[in-house]
Amino acid sequence: MLIVDTEKCIGCGVCEETCAFGAITVEDSIAVVGDTCTLCGSCVDNCEVEALHIEGGVRKGDTDxxxxxxxxxxxxxxxxxxxxxxxxxxxxxxxxxxxxxxxxxxxxxxxxxxxxxxxxxxxxxxxxxxxxxxxxxxxxxxxxxxxxxxxxxxxxxxxxxxxxxxxxxxxxxxxxxxxxxxxxxxxxxxxxxxxxxxxxxxxxxxxxxxxxxxxxxxxxxxxxxxxxxxxxxxxxxxxxxxxxxxxxxxxxxLQSRVEVLECVQEEGENVNIQEFEILVAGGRGLENEKGFELIQALAEELGGGVAASRAAVDAGWISYPHQVGQTGKTVCPKLYIACGISGAIQHAVGMQSADTIVAINRDEKAPIFDFATYGLVGDLFEIVPLLTEKLRETKGQ
CATH class of the missing domain: 3.40.50.620 (HUPs)
Structure with a gap:
């Protein structure tokens, strides 16, 4: 917690000027700390009258x-x-x-x-x-x-x-x-x-x-x-x-005020996308829930699972257990096919460790092409069915 010594504070405003998070204001010649304080310590370092200190924090020189x-x-x-x-x-x-x-x-x-x-x-x-x-x-x-x-x-x-x-x-x-x-x-x-x-x-x-x-x-x-x-x-x-x-x-x-009565594993949707070696993922480019039928068909032919971006989940097209990204799951399959996904950082951090990344997007400037192994620029509603059909033909032969 950032503490202000009101007897030492002179209201000079240096802490307010140096706070990168706008967490300090000077009111009635006294520094006031807001909720956005991150305890970075910048204000403490710049306070010449030493009116600020972090309670419980570790300052330079305190630790060998x-x-x-x-x-x-x-x-x-x-x-x-x-x-x-x-x-x-x-x-x-x-x-x-x-x-x-x-x-x-x-x-x-x-x-x-x-x-x-x-x-x-x-x-x-x-x-x-x-x-x-x-x-x-x-x-x-x-x-x-x-x-x-x-x-x-x-x-x-x-x-x-x-x-x-x-x-x-x-x-x-x-x-x-x-x-x-x-x-x-x-x-x-x-x-x-x-x-x-x-x-x-x-x-x-x-x-x-x-x-x-x-x-x-x-x-x-x-x-x-x-x-x-x-x-x-x-x-x-x-x-x-x-x-x-x-x-x-x-x-x-080892003493605790908590008593564990029972541990029960959640019985939710039976899917764990982290276990698949092949994932076919859909994003906003699928346009609606029916678009995932194309994704599901391709995933079945490949023997893989279905994943999604946050945009697709937020739109209600598919459930949360399929979400990949910063607010979803992190996956590392051998093959990741991204269909209609732009490749923003929020999604990239959840799948960029895949061995092979194939991106399908009509926007040739989409960020996902910057780190994809292979890129297909075009309409996913044409490309995905062609890929699925080709796989079926190959299996038939």
Whole structure:
């Protein structure tokens, strides 16, 4: 929280002028902080009378950065298995750790999960910290948060990565707040800057209209959540060896005010577009709900699934589980055919990792052609039926 010391504030207006978010105004010669404040700290740095400070924040010089070392991956465990996103994070984590010359570690919480630790080592981890306790059988944010915070404080990793899943988006912000650490959510790219070892965290910003690269220069650990299917998992090597560390945590950290009565998996529409190796996606160019009949026919001939852009979902032409993009699902199929989709950043971040992208659009200047493997400029209502028919003929032969 940004705090204004009213006794020191002289109402000079420098903070108001330097705030990029318009979150500060000067009223009656006193700075007033609005709801749009992002705690970036720019106003604090520019206040000559030191009338502003961030409560609970970490200022430059407060943290000895040299004490922090190593890359950590929070290996989410659910429904009796390690979540696939953990292996994707180990893939990018291995690259970051090798570049920094530091070990890669995984953190595994749950009940009777020790047997799964070697899977994480085979996927690239050098060390796996296991907290195996009946109190961790069900996810409870307060318990998971306290245990993870305790581990981080004790071992001081410089980077902590987690999946941008329901659990990751719940517990990681809590831990970051407790540690006074920087956190970037829903990253689509991670890299290390060679000059100083800074973690560069890239994610869509301003409604997905630009890609922003974020740094956390004055706090540790540097924390980021990554959307599933954005990163490629590292090849599994069963011969890899590593260290499994069983961690005992104080009982008071395992106490919770929450009691989990039952865990029930949602019974919704039976479709998971992230599981398909081939996806045919439709967008605004389909014009109406009937346009998806063409998409469905092509997908069936290819043995794939049907996906959609947000515009098509918002129009009510197809249900939300099919949506790809920043506000939908991230997919990484071998083949992605985009029909009538312009290719705005909001959609691109959800499918640009596909091995092969085929774009069909009548607008030759559509952004999707900038990153498509193959582009077909023309009327999708002519091209898609021709492709479908050609596939049927080939199968018949």
């Amino acid at each position: 950065l040299d004490q922090w070392s190593g890359i950590w991956v929070f290996a989410e465990y659910r429904h009796g298995q390690i979540a696939p996103v953990a292996y994707e994070l180990l893939g990018i984590g291995r690259q970051l750790a090798d570049q920094r010359g530091v070990p890669l570690s995984a953190v595994l919480f749950g009940d009777q999960v020790l047997e799964h630790a070697n899977q994480l080592i085979a996927a690239g981890a050098d060390t796996v910290y296991v907290v195996d306790h009946p109190a961790l059988a069900d996810y409870r944010e307060d318990v998971y948060g306290r245990v993870l915070e305790d581990l981080i404080r004790a071992r001081k990793p410089e980077v902590v990565l987690a999946g941008a899943t329901a659990i990751g988006r719940s517990v990681i912000p809590q831990v970051a707040t407790a540690l006074g650490a920087g956190l970037t959510a829903d990253c689509t790219q991670l890299a290390i800057r060679e000059e100083d070892g800074m973690l560069l965290q890239t994610r869509p910003a301003f409604g997905g209209n630009i890609m922003a690269t974020i740094e956390c220069p004055h706090s540790r650990p540097q924390m980021a959540t990554v959307r599933p299917k954005v990163m490629a998992p590292a090849p599994v090597d069963p011969t890899r060896t590593g260290e499994v560390v069983e961690v005992e945590v104080p009982e008071e950290l």
